[in-house]
Amino acid sequence: MTNIYKTSEVARIIGIHPNTVRLYEELELIPKLERRQNGYRVFTDFHIEQFRLARTALKVEILQNGLRKMAIDIIKTSATGNLKEAESITKSYLQKIKREQENAEEAIKIVERILSGHEQDTDKLCFTRKEAADYLQISMDTLRNWELNGLLTVKRKQNGYRVYTDEDIRRLKIIRSLRCANYSLSAILRMLGELSRNPQVNIKTVIDTPGETDNVISVCDKLLTSLRYAEKNAGSILLHLEGLLKPAKTDKFTNYRLYATEQIPVSGDTFTIYHDMDYREKDVDMEICAPVTRMGESTNGFVYRNTESVPIMACTMVYGSFENIAGAFFSFANWLQEHNQHKMAGTSRQIVHRGPWNEESSDQYLTEIQVPLVKI
Numbered sequence: 001m002t003n004i005y006k007t008s009e010v011a012r013i014i015g016i017h018p019n020t021v022r023l024y025e026e027l028e029l030i031p032k033l034e035r036r037q038n039g040y041r042v043f044t045d046f047h048i049e050q051f052r053l054a055r056t057a058l059k060v061e062i063l064q065n066g067l068r069k070m071a072i073d074i075i076k077t078s079a080t081g082n083l084k085e086a087e088s089i090t091k092s093y094l095q096k097i098k099r100e101q102e103n104a105e106e107a108i109k110i111v112e113r114i115l116s117g118h119e120q121d122t123d124k125l126c127f128t129r130k131e132a133a134d135y136l137q138i139s140m141d142t143l144r145n146w147e148l149n150g151l152l153t154v155k156r157k158q159n160g161y162r163v164y165t166d167e168d169i170r171r172l173k174i175i176r177s178l179r180c181a182n183y184s185l186s187a188i189l190r191m192l193g194e195l196s197r198n199p200q201v202n203i204k205t206v207i208d209t210p211g212e213t214d215n216v217i218s219v220c221d222k223l224l225t226s227l228r229y230a231e232k233n234a235g236s237i238l239l240h241l242e243g244l245l246k247p248a249k250t251d252k253f254t255n256y257r258l259y260a261t262e263q264i265p266v267s268g269d270t271f272t273i274y275h276d277m278d279y280r281e282k283d284v285d286m287e288i289c290a291p292v293t294r295m296g297e298s299t300n301g302f303v304y305r306n307t308e309s310v311p312i313m314a315c316t317m318v319y320g321s322f323e324n325i326a327g328a329f330f331s332f333a334n335w336l337q338e339h340n341q342h343k344m345a346g347t348s349r350q351i352v353h354r355g356p357w358n359e360e361s362s363d364q365y366l367t368e369i370q371v372p373l374v375k376i
Contacts, residue, residue, distance in 0.1 A: 005043040014051045021051075029054045029075050050079055053240050060230040067096060067230070074237060078244075087241045094234040100182065101227045107181035108204050111174050115195070115203075132164040136172055143172070149185045151175050151192065183207060183223055271351045273307070312342065312373045321362040325350070329369060336371070346372035 011018040024030050025041075030050045034042045057071045070093045078086035133140045146152055152171055154162045164172075171192070178188050191207040208224040275285040295304045314336065318328040329348075336344060354366040 003045050005048065007041055007043070010043050010048065010051065013048060014055065016051075016055075024051065024054060029072075029079060031079050031081065049240075049244060050075075053078055053237065056233060056236050056240065060226065060233045067093070067100070070096065078241065083241055083245050087238065087245065090234060090238045090241060094231065094238065097227060097230050097234055101224075101231065103181040104183070104223055104227060107177045107183065108207070110177040111203055114170055114173050114177070115199070127164040127169065129162050129164070132169065132172065135169065136176055138176060146172070146175055146185070149189065151185065151189055178207070181223075187223065271349050274348050274350065308346075310346070310370075310372045312375070314342070314371045314373050316369050318367040318369060319363075320365060322365065322367065325367055325369070332369060332371065336373070340376060342373040343376055344371050345374040348372070 005013070007018050007021050011021050014021075025033060030047050033047075036042060054075045057075050060071070070089060074086050074089050074093060077089060127135060129140055129143060133143050136143075147154060152168060152175070154164060154168060157163055174192070175188055178191075179185075187207050191203060194201045194206045195203075204224070208222050270288065270290045273287040273289060275287065289307060292304070296302075298304050314332075316328060316332050318324050333344065336342065349370040351368040351370070352365070353368060354364055356362075356365075359365060
């Protein structure tokens with residue numbers, strides 16, 4: 001049977017406060033919950049897997065360029081049961097993280113070229129604010145914001161107007177390159193401060209290493225490190241989704257997807273109906289069945305139907321690897337022919353009581369073969 005959990009049990013398994021469990025429900029980060037008659041929430045194994053997926057996706061605090069929104073989209077899409085779409089979004093998310101990494105690395109190289117003098121200086125001795133903004137292709141508001149945040153101190157003429165020198169323009173090129181790669185103002189300010197004290201400092205290390213006295217926000221400001229962690233994290237999300245999508249591992253993941261899509265509790269007592277009248281090794285026409293508590297609408301590859309009743313059924317148990325089933329099936333058929341009071345009639349069924357999901361060794365697998373009979 002599918003496991004059922006209470007709120008407190010989910011909180012203990014995932015390692016969060018019960019109020020956080022309820023918050024995930026309010027934010028639609030987990031599948032919709034059914035409730036008992038007493039109003040208690042009913043959580044299933046699929047909810048547990050979804051909580052783990054969400055916790056993994058939310059570990060990384062990368063807000064820039066829509067990355068955080070994509071992480072939320074992955075969680076919410078998975079919660080609806082559309083695991084293939086969630087997998088697709090995760091792959092796009094991973095590619096976007098890699099592009100952000102490339103941009104961040106490229107910005108460092110541009111800064112190094114500017115500092116080495118390889119970037120051509122302007123021929124003009126000084127600029128007004130508007131001229132500097134036009135030259136750098138940024139807005140005057142952006143330029144003013146950088147000055148207000150201490151990234152640049154501009155000299156003024158006697159009439160009070162600001163004057164931007166070639167040195168100022170070079171510094172602004174550095175700021176612009178880093179901001180385009182989504183480095184924060186605090187990280188840029190930290191790097192510029194270190195450069196003024198030591199022109200030979202390693203730019204890549206300084207910009208990614210907050211100081212001991214920095215505030216909480218600055219200490220979290222490590223773009224390169226965060227992007228590397230985000231890439232690893234996205235890989236974990238992808239593996240999690242791929243695990244949920246693998247039907248061969250265990251029938252229970254099929255049950256998870258059915259519950260997430262239709263919100264109908266599914267029994268773990270699944271069985272398979274083989275519609276071929278003879279035993280086949282390939283091109284097998286089989287129907288995987290999972291008992292449900294009520295009928296739903298056939299959708300997303302799932303069909304709701306009542307299976308045919310079988311008045312008389314002969315059964316045998318097969319121990320060990322699935323490779324043993326073929327021989328057992330033929331031995332079973334021969335035994336029925338020798339004891340000719342009954343004959344085989346209708347489609348056979350199999351129930352795997354012990355398999356890859358609950359046994360490490362295939363020697364411990366246990367499969368039940370069921371064959372419908374009629375009296376001769």
